[in-house]
Amino acid sequence: MSDLIAALRGIPVFAELDDGMLARVSGIGTLARVPPGTRLFGQGERPTSLHILLAGQVSLTGVAPDGTKAVVEVLKPVDMFILAAVLTDAPYLMSAETVDEARLMLIAAEELRLLIEHDPKLAMRMLASVSMQFRMLVRQVKDLKLRSAAQRLGCFLLALAGDQKHGGRVILPYDKRLLAARLGTTPEHLSRAFATLRAHGVEVRGMEVEMTDLAKLVAFAGPDSI
Numbered sequence: 001m002s003d004l005i006a007a008l009r010g011i012p013v014f015a016e017l018d019d020g021m022l023a024r025v026s027g028i029g030t031l032a033r034v035p036p037g038t039r040l041f042g043q044g045e046r047p048t049s050l051h052i053l054l055a056g057q058v059s060l061t062g063v064a065p066d067g068t069k070a071v072v073e074v075l076k077p078v079d080m081f082i083l084a085a086v087l088t089d090a091p092y093l094m095s096a097e098t099v100d101e102a103r104l105m106l107i108a109a110e111e112l113r114l115l116i117e118h119d120p121k122l123a124m125r126m127l128a129s130v131s132m133q134f135r136m137l138v139r140q141v142k143d144l145k146l147r148s149a150a151q152r153l154g155c156f157l158l159a160l161a162g163d164q165k166h167g168g169r170v171i172l173p174y175d176k177r178l179l180a181a182r183l184g185t186t187p188e189h190l191s192r193a194f195a196t197l198r199a200h201g202v203e204v205r206g207m208e209v210e211m212t213d214l215a216k217l218v219a220f221a222g223p224d225s226i
Contacts, residue, residue, distance in 0.1 A: 004029050007105055011052060011078055013125045021119060028111040032104050040096040040104075049106040050086045053079045056102030057174065059182075060094040071181035073140070074099065074174060083130050087113065099174055139224070147222070149185040150196040154221025156183060157202065157209055168211035175207075 004026035008014040014025060031054075034040070040051060043063050051058075058075045060082070072094055075081055085092050086109045116123045143152050156179075160170045172179060180190040194204050200220045201213030211217055 003031060004105070007031060007054060010054075011080075011105075013080065013129045016125070017122060021115070021122060024115055025107060025112070028108040028115075030106050032106060034098050034102045034104055036098050036100045036102075038098045038102075040098065041092055043093065043095045044091050046089065046091055047082070047086045047109045049109055050083065050112055051081050051096065052105040052107070053077050053081065054103040054105060057099035058102060059097050059099050059178065061097065062094050069181075070184070071178065073136075074178065074182050076173070080129060083126065083133060087116070087126060087130065089113070099178065142224075144184050148193075149183060149189050150193040151221045152183045152185075153190065153193040154197055154200065154202070154217050155223045157197075157211060158214070158217060158221060158223050161211065161214070168214055170209050170211070172207045172209065 005022050008017075008022050008026060008029070014022065017025070034056075040058065041047070043061075053075050055077050058081065059071050060073045060075065062070050062072050064070075081096060082092055082094065084090070089109070116126055143155065147155070157170060160173070161168060164170050174182075176190055177187055180187045183190065183193075185193070194202065197217070197220075200217045201211055202217060203210045203212065
């Protein structure tokens with residue numbers, strides 16, 4: 001129980017709740033370590049738990065009727081998924097799979113909805129989280145419609161540089177096949193995008209990418225300040 005409460009305090013949506021509510025949430029939660037390549041849930045299934053990623057990475061994938069798959073997002077800690085389905089008791093619109101070894105918190109969905117019904121502060125925190133996830137998806141749609149694959153790659157690398165804080169040098173967080181899917185392109189087009197970015201100061205060596213002229217890359221990719 002103490003491990004669960006400590007983990008909850010590190011999750012923004014729960015961090016400001018009082019001790020009593022934290023104890024109630026921890027009472028319906030479990031912690032788990034999950035190996036890479038584990039299917040957490042499938043598209044069309046109804047949620048039994050709210051999944052919270054504490055360590056590792058998880059890919060969210062959509063599947064078309066003909067079986068075609070597309071990676072919608074690759075999550076990193078700390079993030080909740082897929083909250084909208086949990087709150088509405090609706091089928092998942094995506095499937096989820098661990099990219100590498102992951103540490104997860106699972107909170108029972110039905111019991112969580114009951115807690116939300118009786119605690120306005122918890123309800124508002126959940127509403128804020130759903131709103132943030134909605135804005136993230138809007139940004140992705142805008143990127144797909146308004147930017148080329150090379151520009152999307154440039155924005156991704158710039159954001160990665162901000163996260164990793166090693167100046168213009170970054171390590172790709174997952175393989176290029178998954179990166180291509182995350183950016184809404186193919187591995188072949190990703191290779192062409194990297195080739196395009198050479199003219200804007202980007203050199204790639206395996207999983208390491210060096211950005212020698214950040215200002216030039218920013219001017220090309222046009223990252224959105226909002």
